Amino acid sequence: MSLLQPITARLSVPSRQLTGPGPDEAQLRTLLEAAIRVPDHGRLNPFRLLLIRGDQGRRLGERLAEIHARKEPDVPAGVLAKDRERFAFAPVVVTVVARVLAGHKVPEIEQRLTAGCVAYNLLLGAQALGYGAQWLTGWPAYDRDVAALLGLAGDEEVIGFVHIGNIRIPASEHPRPALADLLGEWNG
């Protein structure tokens, strides 16, 4: 099958519409092996992957709510409830972590883009295996206390949490940009 067809049909499935059991060990390994094959200026491997699976998702959600409540004592209960559920639906979440070398001749943006390609590959790969997936960030991706909770070093950043699972409720399509609105041509 042409690679273009699945790219053209790519559609994120919101994480709360995902459920278990999700990919088995062999499928997950195949997916991860494919996902790490990314363009990488300088062959720096500026990323790593951290799995959050099963009950660990709910455990992480509890910790997120605790961190949020500590930092923002007036945070509404509904917001904390949402934090508890952030990782509660997909049976596996692949955290794509960028390991950014500061001051390297390969600019930091390029290193982050390489990590972003891994996240995008995960979306396409999960879909190719018949699963749904969504790339999420939200405040937990940018909070240093959450980073420490996840075991990230000081030079590491969350590029995205890619939620993967069986599709409980199919995603609905949304308007896509028209190519003509985005395309130009340089004529000197």
Ligand SMILES: Cc1cc2nc3c(=O)[nH]c(=O)nc-3n(C[C@H](O)[C@H](O)[C@H](O)COP(=O)(O)O)c2cc1C
């Ligand atoms: C870097 C990045 C971070 C994102 N973070 C969120 C997020 O935190 N919450 C959210 O609802 N969508 C987020 N999205 C968007 C979804 O992943 C997804 O693209 C969106 O639901 C639209 O679906 P589509 O991919 O089928 O167009 C993010 C996308 C990217 C690229």
